[in-house]
Amino acid sequence: TSPKPVFLVNPFEELQNANTLDEKTLQDKFIDIINQQGLAPGLKMDSCESRPDNAEIDQDRQKVDAAIWREDLAPTNNKPHWVDQLIPVEFKAWKSGGDYQDPYHDDPTVPGGVVVRPSQLRTKNFEQIISYAELVFAVQHRLAVFMLVVVGRVCRFLRWDHSGAVVTQALDYYEDWQFFCDILWRVSRCSNEQLGVDPSATRLSDADKESEDMTLAAVANRDELDHTERQLDVPPEAPFTFAYVREMFSNSLDKQWPRYKLEVPDGTVKRHFLVCKPMFRAKGLIGRGTRGYVALDCDTGRFVWLKDAWRAYYLLLEKEGDVLAKLKAAEVPNVPTVVCHGDIRDQTTLTSQEWELKNPQPSPSAGPFRASEQPRDGVPSTSSSSKRKWTDDGDGADVPPLKGLDGAKITYREDSPLRIHRHYRLVEEEVAMPLSDFETGEQLVFIIGDCIFGESRVSLSRTLHRDVSGGNILIYPRVIWASGGRVWLMKWTGLLADWEMSKPILDEPAGKFPRQPERTGTWQYMSVALLSWAKLVEICDELEAFFYVLLYHAARYLRSNLEPITLANYLDAFFDQYSLTDDGYQCGTQKLAAIATGRLTVKAGVDLKFDEPMNHLICTLLSWFKSHHVV
Template sequence: MAPDPEPGESPAKPYNLSSWEWALENLDLSEYRLKSMQDMARLFLKADSPIEFLDAFLPYPSTAPKRKPRKRNPFESLVNADKELETDVVAQFRNVVALKKLCPKMVFTTSERRPDPKNMDGTGQKVDAAFFRPQDAPTDGRPHWSSQVVPAEFKSRKKGDIYDPFDDKGIDFESQAEKRKEVRAQIVTYSELVFEHQHRVFVIMLLVMGRRYRLLRWDRAGTIVTPSVDYYENPDDLCEFLWRISHLDDEALGIDPTAIRLEGDDFDELDTIAQRVVNEVDETPRPLEGETFPESFHYKYVRKMFEESIRDRDRPRYKLQIPSGDGVDHFLVGKAAVVTPGMAGRGTQCWVAWHCEGSRFVWLKDSWRVSFEDIEKEGDILARLNHVKIPGVPTLVCHGDIGNQTTLTADWWKHKNPRAPVAESPTATSAPPTVPDTVVEVGMPLKKFLFGRQLASIVLDCIGAHFDAASHKKLRVRVLHRDVSDQNIIIYPKITRSSEGVRSLVWGGLLTDWEISKPVIERNIQPKARQPQRSGRWQFMSVYLLMNTLRRVKIEDELESFFHILVYYAVRYLKSTLLTDDDAAHFLEKCYDCFTVHNNRIICGAQKWAIVMQKTAGGLFFDHPMYNSTLPITFASKGLDVIVHRFLLCISARYKILAWNEWLEKHPNHPAHPQHRDRFQTPPPSKRRRVEGDSSASDAPRRNREDDDGPTPGMRMPDIPTPEDRILADRLTNHPYMIAQIRNTTSKVSFWKEDRLHDRVPPDYKCHYPLYETLPEPQTFPEPQTLPEPQTTSVADSE
């Protein structure tokens, strides 16, 4: 299945930090930094000078006090900084800033020895120093990520520029030297921590290396960096920087003015809210038997989630202002329940929030929206789905862009590269305003499901929502979700009524996060690519999209994603023929976390490929490396086996047809082609032979095959699809067949048992396959290329 460019489609991102974050084995700090830096590749832009940087990003009001010229160099005591230890430079710099009053309205404190407590920062990172407002300045030698205004990192220069993360003179500004990369990765995660602990539009950072310094401005679209300058020889610009950050207000230094930090009684009000049990309902599934609920109520678990978010009193609490119609609504929040990892991207954070105007708990999501043409706000999409009463999607409360909050990195790049195409921008996902969306439903993560039948029903609800969104007749614009993953499926209790009139509280599913959905287009309309890259979680993307990042997402791909989610959670949490926890975890790793690198491209791993490409779709299996054999996987509940089998019949038939169609396209003159039926009879599969010759994936030049009537060297002719294959594959092009199969199977009580287990992935699980230290760079331009079948014995390995 060659990834020939399909018009009007943004390529999928490769294996990025978000996918690594949800892998089975937790990344340690060094691995996390490596991945975070890789996600930032080509997102560092160079300013011409410090003064250009200051005037562009820290403009100084004409009414503010002017810095007085100094007769003596304030940094004269640092003349030998290039020869001194990092700790000595930090101490001297701190003394100079204080004694010379270079930053009179800020306090410069050091924190290179002690991290914040684990409840504040589980990673234990320590930036060397930071500038604080006097009332917030710490005295305990810790970073205090939630309060610092401008972080400052120091590096030794005793060995020259080996710790400078950037190379002004080299071919690549983002130097690939190991020590330089390590420092770059370090400051990436420092900026990320500031964004995580504060409500930020951007972060300004000072980087000092011996006698030299750089200024950096971070936002979600990228980072702008000044050249390395000797502050002893040229002290004025650094003095101007310190003076400006001292006199500029919080908003001018990147702090979000719509997030009001709470103090005193306002801070304590959240504790009072967390203890209210009035109108609280237990979420346990049960027959209601005459039980009635208040008109306005919340589930107990929702209040508990809010209570957990404010458990640490050292963590700041906020009142957030969100546009609502012509006015503004207010929401009280503590610690975010969800924080998307990484510095680059949408920077999504979610809270269980208290809606002041509505006096209720809600789910508040804040992210940076890409502002390319034709990309809608998620709130607008939800409003349309809510208007026609589509079940299984969140209920919108309010949404809207926050003021004039936008990233500036893309504008800077365009200013520096006025003639370059937009798609060539390394920050082409930028210029997004921050967009909070608030919905009524506060759900539970999918892993909270209680038994297999319930898991299947939750997935069924979400497939139904997906179906209605893509085909509902009353919708003016029908949409395809395009990001079906486990994190976008939540559990939410709902009241149902049986055919006999019995009311019950059951756990249903909601399909969330519609922000990258795309309108469903008619077949005769040419689609339009809206952005250079699209998102999607690696683990649950279809095999076709993993092999073909430039292809358009189709219903078949989304249904396959639902299948992979069902299998993943069934293997991880339910009884099966995988007898040991290590076997279950090993299968999940091999099938969903692993990948293959071929021709400098990341493609699907071998286990996942083998499951969907099996010629006789009998069910799941594990190519176990220890036993050198294939182990069938079945579940304690027959219902799951039935659903998996019927899904696989359709999925495998689809791939059989895709493989055949691709082969025909590449071999128009082969005697097996339909146009040559009069001179070719298909031999039995057992007699087909592999034609000897060079691999089709070889980098060697290929001869013109248009005039070649013989078979292509190195290509195996795939099985010819049968009429039954085409019927099965067609069932995957729309939802009704799979909806009916899952609904019928879940209705048969005898098919299901008490099958829930503990999490079968041990907390200390160690992956069987190594983490790649280097990965291919993201591909943003179409490059037609034939991809080989992944080797079933070579997973997470380069070819």
């Protein structure tokens, strides 16, 4: 390793007046000093704001000002190269139009000493920083993302994970240059893992055998099975591969995306799976950060579905793989089959634990305080009608403490605004299709019906899914024996996936807080009752969610009496809007009116209608939910 540089004079001398410089001049001078003075041996800082990366990497075509790379990976074309960045760096002039540009403000009166200072300009800069961190998490496999933000003559280091961010107080790098140089040198000596790179994900090069295996596996062959619904002369010999699965894997091998070998626990051993571009990625930096891949099993050479997520880590919540194993043991139909699963190397978010260090538990005499009482996002508690776009949440258990935290287990702090998340991977045998791929209304009804039947069997075993949604109901082709017609059929069936929020139906003791601190589910498909007041999920709420899945997909993909613009506005009002009251976010007016009246009223004298028999089915179901709502 390189020895620690020794400086007799301040290397940042020419930036004494940095607060008077424009952003570009500040950026160029700062980068030249870092590189020419060798302040971070083995690393290189460079500008990358000239041109964005390919849209396959980033549809928004974002351009962070600069970044720090390992020297051997540093680009030369002034593009972001998000897949290789180690530390994004953002520069801002000290002021813009008289307004300070630092999105943070040092406040010694608050725990931690740093707050987000609201203003239009600072909020814009704050959102920009978050979007950069989110993109690095999306295209790389990360435990955390460190960032450097330089504003005039001060800078801050940030550490993002799926719980939030730890932000340092502002450091005057000119006045405290020796301290800043020491930080940069220590950063240069850190391993990739210490800088937030996930060691359980091995980046593959073109020369690696595993990368070649992925390329070969993506090539179509004659033995693949067509998944079209039809009668079969003879059943296919197992094991077989559906053509659509190989096509999904082939499409994931985007040249702009890096290939990885991921490890997944299987009891006491580790198995490995090859992935490239995710087929699904949850939006938002904070939360589970779920990504779904069509993966290649290194042991069997077969395609599987791999789910990578950061599950909320509180007491009592089971891993999704354990739930699925129990459902399979109980012979519950139409649920995924687990190949292997487990927590990844005890990898846990640290931001929430840092918050607890900065916010000691209040004394009992201070009175109870719940996180739900704290205003979120600065939204005032006034009644209004707005639109709610929801990102994903998580589930729970215990976690190893940071130094300074007492006890072997950390349970959920009711006053904490942050969740603890733990890294988790689940591999499933079935690679299914999205529900939106259905071809007829009859097919849609039967696919959802399969999942309702599976849920009914689960309910008999006293377990509720608690997140029935359009994204969790999938299409899976199966070869079945139709005993009535005495023929083999290729049949599209329903698969109810994503059981991480499920829970047993138990009577919870009075005063016991829920296993998750916030409302559980996908907003668009939650029942009127769940959106209107605090209650536990019941079977009736699950059934109402299935109805909303049917309604949305029928309206979105089948023929109705509404013009496209009118229909789009109605769906937006029905599924996305909400009411904001003193009690928080509640059910939107369109959904509430539909259940209260039993009609899908678009405007005076106009109801949403479908072709028969879909219209009759939806009207009948809606009348049942109206009756239940009245009762």
